Amino acid sequence: MSTHSIASELMSPAAARTAVDAVISDFLDDRRRDSGQRELAGAVKLLEEFMVGGKRIRPILAVLGWQAAGGKGDETTVLRVAASLEMFHAFALIHDDIMDDSDTRRGRPTVHRILAGERGDDPSERYGIGGAVLLGDLAFAWSDDLLHTAALTSAQSAAVLPILGEMRTEVMLGQYLDLRATGELTDDIDATLTVNRYKTAKYTVERPLHIGAALAGADTPVLAACTAFALPLGEAFQLRDDLLGVYGEVRQTGKSRLDDLRAGKNTTLVASALRAGSTAQRTRLRTLIGDPDLDETGAEEIRAIFEATGARSAVERMIDDRYRQALRVLDTAPFTADAVTALKHLSATATRRTS
Amino acid sequence: MSTHSIASELMSPAAARTAVDAVISDFLDDRRRDSGQRELAGAVKLLEEFMVGGKRIRPILAVLGWQAAGGKGDETTVLRVAASLEMFHAFALIHDDIMDDSDTRRGRPTVHRILAGERGDDPSERYGIGGAVLLGDLAFAWSDDLLHTAALTSAQSAAVLPILGEMRTEVMLGQYLDLRATGELTDDIDATLTVNRYKTAKYTVERPLHIGAALAGADTPVLAACTAFALPLGEAFQLRDDLLGVYGEVRQTGKSRLDDLRAGKNTTLVASALRAGSTAQRTRLRTLIGDPDLDETGAEEIRAIFEATGARSAVERMIDDRYRQALRVLDTAPFTADAVTALKHLSATATRRTS
Numbered sequence: 001m002s003t004h005s006i007a008s009e010l011m012s013p014a015a016a017r018t019a020v021d022a023v024i025s026d027f028l029d030d031r032r033r034d035s036g037q038r039e040l041a042g043a044v045k046l047l048e049e050f051m052v053g054g055k056r057i058r059p060i061l062a063v064l065g066w067q068a069a070g071g072k073g074d075e076t077t078v079l080r081v082a083a084s085l086e087m088f089h090a091f092a093l094i095h096d097d098i099m100d101d102s103d104t105r106r107g108r109p110t111v112h113r114i115l116a117g118e119r120g121d122d123p124s125e126r127y128g129i130g131g132a133v134l135l136g137d138l139a140f141a142w143s144d145d146l147l148h149t150a151a152l153t154s155a156q157s158a159a160v161l162p163i164l165g166e167m168r169t170e171v172m173l174g175q176y177l178d179l180r181a182t183g184e185l186t187d188d189i190d191a192t193l194t195v196n197r198y199k200t201a202k203y204t205v206e207r208p209l210h211i212g213a214a215l216a217g218a219d220t221p222v223l224a225a226c227t228a229f230a231l232p233l234g235e236a237f238q239l240r241d242d243l244l245g246v247y248g249e250v251r252q253t254g255k256s257r258l259d260d261l262r263a264g265k266n267t268t269l270v271a272s273a274l275r276a277g278s279t280a281q282r283t284r285l286r287t288l289i290g291d292p293d294l295d296e297t298g299a300e301e302i303r304a305i306f307e308a309t310g311a312r313s314a315v316e317r318m319i320d321d322r323y324r325q326a327l328r329v330l331d332t333a334p335f336t337a338d339a340v341t342a343l344k345h346l347s348a349t350a351t352r353r354t355s
Numbered sequence: 356m357s358t359h360s361i362a363s364e365l366m367s368p369a370a371a372r373t374a375v376d377a378v379i380s381d382f383l384d385d386r387r388r389d390s391g392q393r394e395l396a397g398a399v400k401l402l403e404e405f406m407v408g409g410k411r412i413r414p415i416l417a418v419l420g421w422q423a424a425g426g427k428g429d430e431t432t433v434l435r436v437a438a439s440l441e442m443f444h445a446f447a448l449i450h451d452d453i454m455d456d457s458d459t460r461r462g463r464p465t466v467h468r469i470l471a472g473e474r475g476d477d478p479s480e481r482y483g484i485g486g487a488v489l490l491g492d493l494a495f496a497w498s499d500d501l502l503h504t505a506a507l508t509s510a511q512s513a514a515v516l517p518i519l520g521e522m523r524t525e526v527m528l529g530q531y532l533d534l535r536a537t538g539e540l541t542d543d544i545d546a547t548l549t550v551n552r553y554k555t556a557k558y559t560v561e562r563p564l565h566i567g568a569a570l571a572g573a574d575t576p577v578l579a580a581c582t583a584f585a586l587p588l589g590e591a592f593q594l595r596d597d598l599l600g601v602y603g604e605v606r607q608t609g610k611s612r613l614d615d616l617r618a619g620k621n622t623t624l625v626a627s628a629l630r631a632g633s634t635a636q637r638t639r640l641r642t643l644i645g646d647p648d649l650d651e652t653g654a655e656e657i658r659a660i661f662e663a664t665g666a667r668s669a670v671e672r673m674i675d676d677r678y679r680q681a682l683r684v685l686d687t688a689p690f691t692a693d694a695v696t697a698l699k700h701l702s703a704t705a706t707r708r709t710s
Binding site: 019037039040043091095098099101126127130133134136137138140141142144145148154157161162164168169173175176177179184189252283 | 365392394395398446450453454477481482484485486488489490491493495496497499500503509512516518519522523524527528530531534676
């Protein structure tokens with residue numbers, strides 16, 4: 001009796017996070033112990049260290065989606081699918097850092113930088129990139145292993161796998177648009193929001209919710225409500241990320257405040273400043289943003305232009321509008337009451353965070 | 356009646372190849388028509404062009420494994436899984452070319468070179484690498500989409516997915532060992548054969564056979580016979596590849612004869628020459644192999660040392676030994692007779708090929 005009543009209690013986001021981390025940790029321990037793959041021990045360690053410190057927002061949203069659609073009881077399957085999403089995310093970040101040539105992630109050097117540093121000889125940058133491509137690939141393969149051992153029923157597979165496939169293609173499309181736009185600054189705010197939608201809103205919020213909800217057998221109205229909630233929240237999440245990339249405290253974000261600016265990321269913040277700026281301000285932005293040698297003095301000049309043009313406050317307003325829109329959806333969404341409470345809390349955290 | 360008798364005829368390797376290509380082509384056409392992902396049209400085209408001209412050895416082996424284990428009748432599922440393997444292979448090659456910094460593949464510039472060339476501005480190499488990482492990732496995701504839409508029964512999923520997971524981790528382990536060994540030449544022939552086993556023998560021959568056989572419900576003796584046949588044949592296949600990388604006709608192989616030498620690939624051929632060479636020969640090999648600016652004159656000097664040390668003929672003998680061993684396994688393997696005939700033919704082709 002008591003076991004049953006514990007199992008039917010809804011798991012809190014904090015508990016979901018801990019449980020997902022345990023699944024990942026057990027999975028990596030198994031890999032470490034696999035005698036046929038002893039040579040991969042270094043890769044397992046690197047991946048494990050990389051995964052420390054993530055916010056686990058996607059796995060938490062998968063669990064919340066499952067709960068929102070009425071999922072309860074044995075969480076084994078949803079937690080394993082959630083862990084698979086986090087492992088996939090490790091893959092996406094490792095490759096993203098290669099594409100952006102980023103120096104730091106989660107307060108540590110990025111994987112390609114760590115690997116390049118381990119190799120003293122000449123083509124060390126090349127070795128770092130090659131090793132990081134491969135570690136990302138391994139995380140992708142292992143996210144599938146987690147998925148394929150999640151004991152999905154046939155109905156769950158039929159509901160979840162197409163959404164998962166969409167999610168993967170969408171995030172890669174977002175990355176592709178982002179890569180193409182990087183270094184070619186435009187003041188096209190809508191274009192930046194399209195990249196945002198694919199790269200973050202759908203990938204980080206909508207699809208994890210959908211996947212969890214589909215595991216619980218969600219019907220079309222529930223999935224549609226997930227979308228209506230997720231897209232504004234996800235856009236707000238990315239807009240906050242754009243601001244943190246320029247204004248965040250490095251000790252809190254774990255990311256350099258220069259990486260996005262040096263990489264020439266065409267964020268909504270940048271597009272807004274280009275749209276509102278004077279000719280002189282636009283010229284300075286185009287000179288400074290994308291300069292791989294940009295220093296803190298140059299970054300301060302950019303920040304001053306973001307303030308002077310009103311771009312920073314415009315993005316803050318965009319975040320607030322989207323946050324409120326997401327909350328309005330929750331007021332009428334056909335979700336379970338506990339899930340609505342948790343999603344409200346998460347919406348506030350995701351849009352007002354400092355890390 | 357006549358439809359039934361056609362469906363129960365065993366499909367020839369050539370017919371399997373054509374059928375797998377049709378599955379891939381239809382899949383990519385669907386992607387092209389997907390209005391939500393119109394922006395990916397360029398990526399679809401690039402991937403489609405990349406996939407032209409492959410030998411399709413993995414999908415053919417999957418179909419042969421299925422036939423060897425008694426699979427017959429409706430080939431829809433095995434062909435779709437086979438197409439998934441080929442799509443996965445496109446991913447593996449695109450990333451392999453980044454890691455090896457190769458210039459050409461299948462007679463065309465490699466993906467990262469094509470993309471770098473499309474971009475005129477300064478960090479074009481970086482853009483080429485980023486885009487190629489992403490195109491490879493997309494092929495990986497799409498190989499899963501093919502797999503997840505192959506209509507596997509629960510029994511087939513339970514049999515096939517663990518093998519598929521092993522295959523993916525193994526090839527990445529092989530790549531990792533290869534990457535680590537590249538540029539650090541040793542005369543350790545066994546170490547080169549270990550890389551060969553993971554990177555090629557298991558990935559290219561054993562696992563595709565296993566996957567096809569598992570789809571047909573193969574028992575342990577059939578799977579064990581697949582392994583006993585596949586490992587020597589796969590090693591021979593890679594040893595032939597190593598020779599073709601240095602001695603092949605570019606018009607036939609589609610690969611530069613300088614790429615492997617410039618990248619400092621520690622092949623069995625190189626290790627054999629280091630093992631057998633004089634101090635002077637070893638010094639020359641260590642100077643020339645791995646030099647990114649190696650020219651045809653330097654390559655000729657290396658080839659002369661491979662001849663003089665007997666390394667080339669030693670590798671030819673290793674190929675022949677393994678080819679014969681694979682044939683001996685076929686004499687007693689519990690495979691269907693037609694599959695044995697086809698596997699014998701394929702063994703001869705794979706080890707004696709010129710492309």
